[in-house]
Amino acid sequence: DAGVIQSPRHEVTEMGQEVTLRCKPISGHNSLFWYRQTMMRGLELLIYFNNNVPIDDSGMPEDRFSAKMPNASFSTLKIQPSEPRDSAVYFCASSYRKGNEKLFFGSGTQLSVL
Amino acid sequence: RKEVEQDPGPFNVPEGATVAFNCTYSNSASQSFFWYRQDCRKEPKLLMSVYSSGNEDGRFTAQLNRASQYISLLIRDSKLSDSATYLCVPSGQGNLIFGKGTKLSVKP
Numbered sequence: 001d002a003g004v005i006q007s008p009r010h011e012v013t014e015m016g017q018e019v020t021l022r023c024k025p026i027s028g029h030n031s032l033f034w035y036r037q038t039m040m041r042g043l044e045l046l047i048y049f050n051n052n053v054p055i056d057d058s059g060m061p062e063d064r065f066s067a068k069m070p071n072a073s074f075s076t077l078k079i080q081p082s083e084p085r086d087s088a089v090y091f092c093a094s095s096y097r098k099g100n101e102k103l104f105f106g107s108g109t110q111l112s113v114l
Numbered sequence: 115r116k117e118v119e120q121d122p123g124p125f126n127v128p129e130g131a132t133v134a135f136n137c138t139y140s141n142s143a144s145q146s147f148f149w150y151r152q153d154c155r156k157e158p159k160l161l162m163s164v165y166s167s168g169n170e171d172g173r174f175t176a177q178l179n180r181a182s183q184y185i186s187l188l189i190r191d192s193k194l195s196d197s198a199t200y201l202c203v204p205s206g207q208g209n210l211i212f213g214k215g216t217k218l219s220v221k222p
Binding site (some may be wrong): 002008033035041042043045048056091103104105106107108 | 148150153156157158159186201209210211212213214215
């Protein structure tokens with residue numbers, strides 16, 4: 001298996017632009033997580049899905065952030081409009097069971113908002 | 115109290131040393147626990163799982179103290195390649211909240 005695949009690896013954009021991050025989880029995994037990592041705040045859970053349904057989005061910082069999982073093999077995290085403080089590494093991870101199984105992370109998307 | 119707390123370090127130790135990190139958690143309902151390792155500019159990767167009182171894997175030992183709500187990670191005979199940030203994560207109601215991590219630097 002190719003593992004969790006995220007795209008793009010790097011994204012540089014200007015403030016106010018829309019940003020879409022993509023994730024393909026490992027086939028057969030039914031839980032998907034979006035995390036954001038910064039030096040100051042560490043690894044923060046933004047939202048997680050189980051069987052394509054959002055279970056907990058309490059970590060989503062603002063209405064500017066939205067996430068979807070239209071099917072078991074694809075998820076997006078969208079920021080509209082983007083702001084400089086959104087600059088971070090965004091990780092997607094998947095697991096076989098809800099919560100009680102190990103996470104497999106993608107390589108992350110380094111987002112820079114200028 | 116934060117959900118998960120870790121000493122950020124850095125822990126600077128010589129090769130061959132034994133080093134231990136603690137991680138405290140607030141959710142007493144947590145049943146399983148994980149230690150992840152994250153190298154600089156890389157994604158976290160699972161190091162160890164802890165489902166009962168502890169787990170041992172080679173030079174690495176994880177122990178769980180439910181009464182005091184902490185888990186520890188012990189690394190024996192440290193190698194240069196052990197230099198990384200170690201993240202703990204208790205498993206609760208499905209969400210997985212990571213600690214900020216403890217940075218370890220092993221020196222020659």
